[in-house]
Amino acid sequence: xxxxxxxxxxxxxxxxxxxxxxxxxxxxxxxxxxxxxxxxxxxxxxxxxxxxxxxxxxxxxxxxxxxxxxxxxxxxxxxxxxxxxxxxxxxxxxxxxxxxxxxxxxxxxxxxxxxxxxxxxxxxxxxxxxxxxxxxxxxxxxxxxxxxxxxxxxxxxxxxxxxxxxxxxxxxxxxxxxxxxxxxxxxxxxxxxxxxxxxxxxxxxxxxxxxxxxxxxxxxxxxxxxxxxxxxxxxxxxxxxxxxxxxxxxxxxxxxxxxxxxxxxxxxxxxxxxxxxxxxxxxxxxxxxxxxxxxxxxxxxxxxxxxxxxxxxxxxxxxxxxxxxxxxxxxxxxxxxxxxxxxxxxxxxxxxxxxxxxxxxxxxxxxxxxxxxxxxxxxxxxxxxxxxxxxxxxxxxxxxxxxxxxxxxxxxxxxxx
Numbered sequence: 001x002x003x004x005x006x007x008x009x010x011x012x013x014x015x016x017x018x019x020x021x022x023x024x025x026x027x028x029x030x031x032x033x034x035x036x037x038x039x040x041x042x043x044x045x046x047x048x049x050x051x052x053x054x055x056x057x058x059x060x061x062x063x064x065x066x067x068x069x070x071x072x073x074x075x076x077x078x079x080x081x082x083x084x085x086x087x088x089x090x091x092x093x094x095x096x097x098x099x100x101x102x103x104x105x106x107x108x109x110x111x112x113x114x115x116x117x118x119x120x121x122x123x124x125x126x127x128x129x130x131x132x133x134x135x136x137x138x139x140x141x142x143x144x145x146x147x148x149x150x151x152x153x154x155x156x157x158x159x160x161x162x163x164x165x166x167x168x169x170x171x172x173x174x175x176x177x178x179x180x181x182x183x184x185x186x187x188x189x190x191x192x193x194x195x196x197x198x199x200x201x202x203x204x205x206x207x208x209x210x211x212x213x214x215x216x217x218x219x220x221x222x223x224x225x226x227x228x229x230x231x232x233x234x235x236x237x238x239x240x241x242x243x244x245x246x247x248x249x250x251x252x253x254x255x256x257x258x259x260x261x262x263x264x265x266x267x268x269x270x271x272x273x274x275x276x277x278x279x280x281x282x283x284x285x286x287x288x289x290x291x292x293x294x295x296x297x298x299x300x301x302x303x304x305x306x307x308x309x310x311x312x313x314x315x316x317x318x319x320x321x322x323x324x325x326x327x328x329x330x331x332x333x334x335x336x337x338x339x340x341x342x343x344x345x346x347x348x349x350x351x352x353x354x355x356x357x358x359x360x361x362x363x364x365x366x367x368x369x370x371x372x373x374x375x376x377x378x379x380x381x382x383x384x385x386x387x388x389x390x391x392x393x394x395x396x397x398x399x400x401x402x403x404x405x406x407x408x409x410x411x412x413x414x415x416x417x
Contacts (some may be wrong), residue, residue: 008159009401010394012152013135014097016042017144022092023085023179030188031061031085031178039084039151043176046155050162052174060188061178067161068171073415075170078408079196079373080157081364082150082203083180086142089386096138099394103134110139110388118389125206125383126391133394145382145392150202151176153380153397157404169408170415175199177364183325185364191371198339199375200407201365207396208352209379212333212340214359214366215267216292217325220285220299222248222306225317228279239316241281245274248309249283257298265290265358269298290358292327326362329376332369339374342414346407352399355379378403 019039024032031037040057047055047065055065063084069075086092100108105127108118116139120126126134137143154174161167173196177185180203204211226241249271255261262268267289274283287298299322306318333340344354365375381396 009152009156009397012155013145013149016148016151017095017097020093021085022088023182025088025182032182036061036085036178040176043155047158050159052158052162062189063176064194065174066171067158069169070165071168071170071412073412075412075415076197077171077173077195078411079173079175079194079199080154080404081175081177081199081201082154083147083177083185083364084151085178085181086144087181087386090142090388092142092144095141095144097143098136098138100134100136103130103132105130108136110136113139116388118391123384129393134391135394136391137388139388142387143390145390146385147203149380149382149392149397153202153400156401160405167409168412170412172408180364186367191373196373199365199368199373200343201363201375201377202380202400203363204377204379205383206355207379207381207399208347208355210340210343210354210356211359211377213330214328214362215288215290216295216328217362218287218295218299219323219325220287220302221321222283222302223319224281226279227315238278239313240278241276242278244309244313244316245276245281245283248306251305267294267298269302290328326366327370329366329369333374333376336374340376342410343376343378343407346403346410349406350399350402352403
C-alpha cells in the first residue's frame with residue numbers, strides 16, 4: 001500500500017483519549033452520559049472536514065458516515081464500528097497519555113502513581129512489543145485505548161481512502177457507538193439508515209486477533225423477600241433479607257464457575273451488585289458461557305442455591321429475573337464464512353499472522369450479528385483493558401490500519417462485475 005503519514009493514527013488517539021467519555025450503567029438515558037457526545041461531535045467535525053458530507057451525530061449518540069464507492073462492482077457494503085465510551089471500572093477523567101518511544105522491555109513506572117508499574121512479567125504480550133512505541137496513561141486513570149484505538153484507526157482509514165480515490169473499494173459505512181461498555185452499544189442503532197451488509201468491529205487486542213466467537217450472556221437478578229420488624233421487638237419475627245442475600249453469596253461454588261477460577265471456554269456466574277434492605281434484597285449476576293444452552297444450567301444452579309437458603313427461614317421467599325444480554329456470534333458467522341476468511345487473508349497479505357481467540361466477553365459485533373449484520377472483531381493493539389495499566393502499541397494500530405485498507409480492496413476484488 002502507498003506510504004502513510006506515520007504519526008497520524010498515534011496523534012488521533014492522543015487527542016481522543018483526553019476527552020472523558022465514561023459511560024454509566026446506573027443512568028437510564030441514551031447515551032448514558034452526555035459527555036460521550038463531546039468526542040462524537042469532534043469525530044463528526046473531522047469527518048466533515050475530510051469531505052464526508054453525510055457524517056452526523058444522532059440524538060442517541062451514534063455517529064454515522066459514508067465513504068462513497070470507488071468501484072463499479074457490486075461490492076457488499078462494509079461497516080467499520082468502534083465505541084466511544086470508556087469503562088466505568090476506572091476513572092477516565094483527566095487522562096494524560098504518555099508515549100514511551102522505542103520500548104526497551106524495562107518496567108514502565110507511571111509517574112502520577114509510581115505504584116502503578118507495567119512489567120513484562122505481568123504483561124507477557126509486551127515481550128513482543130520491544131522496540132515499539134507504547135502509549136500509556138499517567139497512573140491515575142485508564143488510557144481509553146479501549147476503544148479509542150479502534151476509533152482512531154477507523155478515522156485514519158476514512159482519511160486515507162478519501163485522499164487515495166485510486167484505491168478500488170465498495171461503499172463503506174462508519175458507525176461509532178456509545179455505551180458499549182455497559183451493554184447498550186447497539187440498543188438504538190438504526191440499521192436501515194446504516195445500510196450495511198456486513199460489519200467489522202475494531203475492539204480486539206493483540207496483533208492479529210480475529211475474534212468470531214464470544215460468550216453468550218444473560219443478566220440475572222435474585223430477589224430475597226424477608227420480613228421486616230422493629231429491631232427492638234423483632235425476636236421471632238424479623239427475617240433480614242440482607243442476611244439471606246449474604247448467606248446466598250457465601251454458598252456460591254468455591255472451586256468453579258467464578259471468573260477468577262476460569263479461563264478459555266469455561267463459563268461462570270458472577271455477582272456484580274448487592275442492594276436492598278431488611279425486607280427486600282437483590283443480588284445481580286452476569287452469567288457467561290460459550291455454549292448458550294449452559295446458561296440455563298447456571299441459572300438453575302443459582303435458583304436452587306437461593307431456594308435452599310429460604311427453606312431454612314419460613315416466611316421468607318425468593319424470586320428471579322433473567323434478561324438476555326447477547327449471544328455467541330459464532331452461531332451467525334458460521335453461516336457467513338467469507339466475512340472471516342477475507343479478514344484472515346487481509347492480515348496475511350499485510351504480514352500479520354491471524355490469531356483466533358474466543359472472546360471471554362462481548363462486543364457490539366455480537367449483537368449486530370444477531371440483528372442481521374455479520375460482524376467479527378479485529379485487533380487494535382489495546383491491552384490491559386479497564387485499568388490504570390492499560391496500554392497500546394502504536395505499531396499495532398498502524399498494522400490494523402494497513403489490514404483495513406487491504407480488506408476493503410479484497411472485498412472489491414472478490415465482488416461480482
